[in-house]
Amino acid sequence: MIVGIDLGTTNSLIGLWHEDGAALVPNPLGHLLTPSVVSLDRTGEVIVGAAARERLASHPDLTAAAFKRYMGTSRRIPLGTRSFLAEELSSFVIRALCADAAALLGHMVEEAVITVPAYFSDAQRRATRRAGELAGLRVERVLNEPTAAALAYGLADRDAGRDGPVLVFDLGGGTFDVSVLEMEDGIVEVRATAGDNFLGGEDFDDAVVAWFVDAAGITAPDPFSPQPDGQRLAARLRRAAEAARRTLSAGREARMTVTLPSGAMAGASLREDVFAGLCEPLLERLRRPIARALADSRIRPETLSQVVLAGGATRMPVVRREVARLFGRLPLQSIDPDEVVARGAAVQAGLKMRSAALADVVLTDVAPYTLGIEVSEPTPTGRATGRMLSVIERNSVVPVSRTRDVSPARDFQKQVGVRIFQGEARLVSDNILLGEFDLALSPRRAGEQPIEVRFTYDVNGILEVAAVAQATGASERIVIRHGPDAPTMEEAEERLQALAGIKTAPREAAANRLLLARAERMFEEVLGMEREMLGAAIGMFEAALSAQDPAGIEEAADHLRHALSHAKSGSEQ
Structure with a gap:
């Protein structure tokens, strides 16, 4: 299957x-x-x-x-x-x-x-x-x-x-x-x-967050801050922004409220026309x-x-x-x-x-991008290097194979470097290097050293590049499956073993995990009696989970759901 x-x-x-x-x-x-x-x-x-x-x-x-x-x-x-x-x-x-x-x-x-x-x-x-x-x-x-x-x-x-x-x-x-x-x-x-x-959609949420920070008169948190309060506020703002965006899919106005680290509430209403402008x-x-x-x-x-x-x-x-x-x-x-x-x-x-x-x-x-090689071009004052020569242009139907003929830049070169790039820019420095190899040449004048470069690209995005020196028949090829930043086979095996050693929460525990996560999130948002009641219910539920008693877990889950509902209604008042 x-x-x-x-x-x-x-x-x-x-x-x-x-x-x-x-x-x-x-x-x-x-x-x-x-x-x-x-x-x-x-x-x-x-x-x-x-x-x-x-x-x-x-x-x-x-x-x-x-x-x-x-x-x-x-x-x-x-x-x-x-x-x-x-x-x-x-x-x-x-x-x-x-x-x-x-x-x-x-x-x-x-x-x-x-x-x-x-x-x-x-x-x-x-x-x-x-x-x-x-x-x-x-x-x-x-x-x-x-x-x-x-x-x-x-x-x-x-x-x-x-x-x-x-x-x-x-x-x-x-x-x-x-x-x-x-x-x-x-x-x-x-x-x-x-x-x-x-x-x-994340960018639309970012626009709403930026608007809310200004409308509510609060300081924008740094989501990458090492301070937990800043990270939590950033997460709450994004959650509120996503909820507001979804509300506006069916209505003309969405009310956003967010609990600040101090415990105070910040709020603002986002109208449909304002959102359209954002x-x-x-x-x-x-x-x-x-x-x-x-x-x-x-x-x-x-x-x-x-x-x-x-x-x-x-x-x-x-x-x-x-x-x-x-x-x-x-x-x-x-x-x-x-x-x-x-x-x-x-x-x-x-x-x-x-x-x-x-x-x-x-x-x-x-092929979503143009694929090509680095070449130099003659100019009135010499040669301009770092230019992109397209071999397979973007939106070519795959699988596809294309060739281009090139020559060495100088007479009597003993080898040429073939550097393979992906991108649409004229300069290779603005494109992405995929791989490179050297092709040996028999020293001759540049015009007597034609080189055929062939690109073959398949439906799985695997690129084969081959270069042949026509004068001698010498050839080199590379199959780009992994790219310059990919791990070696040994590194990949090490990563696989490391990830395999990390335990994943049991699939059958998903409902309990979700209930506990929701309760912990609400615990951080409420204060006073609601927080005390919710904290006690969370502790009871965690104890039941540790005891692994199905009847006790269900009873504690019902109690936690009730406490969560009470805390939620209290936070909305």
Whole structure:
């Protein structure tokens, strides 16, 4: 069984393909969405999901969220005395999802298709693949999120007469992608893709937080401050901002209240029109990738058959109105935007398993970035170095193989260095180095030393680069699977062993973990009698959990729920 995983910035999902269609797997709480949040409890056990999200406010120094934005970087995210790469934290989320699938299937999951933002770089895609491998999976395919959404819609609407060019507008928690695809008779062909890897619902929340700090007249906290009070206030502000943004999806005004470290309350009301003004700079950033994707695909907006929404942030009315304004039509939203990518990933898993129900479905994809080599160019005064020579241009259909002919810069060179880059800039210093190697030459004049450089790029983002000295037949090649910052085999094995030694909270304890996390968060927000009652109830519940008596746990849980409800009603007065 191959599963499909939507590894999101805010939430993640896992899906399966059956002969009757794609199905999403619920977590132990019965929810399809598992928050992409990881926390360590006091014993060092890993908590993933809703309980971890509750701990963002009560234990910010032990909890991490939105780490997908750091995929493919060397940034380490501290959790207490330990620190993790984004791919390592992501592996915990993937493990939790696979445990849910295993509980449903009755056996372990070993293979997966994992989705990524279409505009993820080579390094980010490799990091996503490593996250799956660290979770114990064989990653069969790394699939672009908008392509997955188009697969879900293409399969659902094959009989609805909606063939033709489709634009997928995918705004998630942390990333924005736009892809233009052609859909016809079960064939899904990606024509162009563009995006912004640092634009999503999190940025809309940031705008609301900045407004609230000014409107309420409070000092903005530093979320990276070593002081727990500052971290907790930052987490409360983000939680209140997200709640306000969701409220404005159904109403015209949202009231925000936040408990300050002093115990005082700060509040302000956010109107729909004010929120729209806060969003305008972000909406402008959405427009640029749309224009680029349409230009690259050579498709005019009026010829699109559909505009498809994906990603939870597209629920915001201000975003949907902007999409309708840009394209002069209402976007298609018949599949839940939170679920559509995971459903498409499950379809791709079915394609990998060669399901008979998908025999007539064909998928093509494109290279999201230009790939090339460093060259020098002649100028009136000499040669200009550090220039980018494109070999495979962005939005080329993959798999693809292209060649370029070059020559040494000087006569009688004994070798040339081939440096491989990814990016759209003219100067290689503004692009990303993927790898390099040297090619030996027989000393001759430069014009007598033609060199053929071939790039081959496949659907899994694996790049092979080969260079051949035509005069002698000497050749060198490199297969870029891991990149310059990737760990060696030995380092990867060490990391795998280290992560395997970290205990994960039992899946069946999820409901109790969530209740305890909510109670601990509320304990920090209330004062006086409510705090005393809640503290006593938390202590009783923890004692029952330690005793492992099911009847005692249920009785203590009921008591804690009652205390939590009383404290919540008291804090709202």
